[in-house]
Amino acid sequence: MDEPLSFYEKVFETARQIPYGRVTSYGAIARFLGSGKSARLVGYAMNLSHMAFPPVPAHRVVNRNGLLTGRMHFETPGTMQRCLEEEGLTVRQNQVLRFEEHFWDPSEHLKYSDFFKN
DNA sequence: ACAATGACTGAAT
DNA sequence: AATTCAGCCATTG
Numbered sequence: 001m002d003e004p005l006s007f008y009e010k011v012f013e014t015a016r017q018i019p020y021g022r023v024t025s026y027g028a029i030a031r032f033l034g035s036g037k038s039a040r041l042v043g044y045a046m047n048l049s050h051m052a053f054p055p056v057p058a059h060r061v062v063n064r065n066g067l068l069t070g071r072m073h074f075e076t077p078g079t080m081q082r083c084l085e086e087e088g089l090t091v092r093q094n095q096v097l098r099f100e101e102h103f104w105d106p107s108e109h110l111k112y113s114d115f116f117k118n
Numbered sequence: 119a120c121a122a123t124g125a126c127t128g129a130a131t
Numbered sequence: 132a133a134t135t136c137a138g139c140c141a142t143t144g
Contacts, residue, residue: 007141026126036127037139043125044142063126070125080125 005116007033011045012052013115014106018060021087022104023096025064032106047073059083066099 005013014029026042035041042061047070049056059080063069071080071094081091090097 027128030126035140038141039126040124040139041126041141044123046125048142058125061125064128068125073125 007035007038007041008045008048010116011042012049012056014110015046015049015056015058015061016054017106017110017115018057018104021089021102023060023062023066023084023089023099023102024104024106025062027064028103028105028107029061032110032112034112043070046070057083060087062096062099066096066103068094068096 010033011029014032015024018024026039026046027036029042030036030038046056046058046061049058058070059074061070068080068084068091071077074080081094084091084096089102096102
């Protein structure tokens with residue numbers, strides 16, 4: 001029963017690989033999944049990731065500029081920032097400071113076929 | 119089958 | 132440098 005994982009499930013699984021204290025972008029996940037133009041769908045997936053199990057560290061996914069564009073979708077608008085700061089990052093005006101230093105690109109660290117068969 | 123829905127992005131202005 | 136536009140595409144009703 002190796003049913004192909006849905007796109008969203010792949011997004012969840014990819015996001016789970018983001019290391020503690022690092023961040024990535026919607027677009028980076030989309031590119032890793034071979035669908036570079038589906039960044040919006042990655043955001044949509046994060047919205048659904050609430051109900052996913054195992055849990056998804058959705059706070060580690062920001063936009064390409066390091067902005068916490070998803071913060072409104074957490075329990076409170078400050079939750080996302082607090083989670084990141086707890087992991088040692090600094091957030092000012094909804095943006096991760098020194099974003100590039102903390103950016104973690106799945107395509108550089110993971111091999112697609114190690115996770116998915118299609 | 120078709121239209122609507124987005125936590126986006128790169129290019130144009 | 133900041134803001135706007137249009138394309139994007141897997142799901143869902």
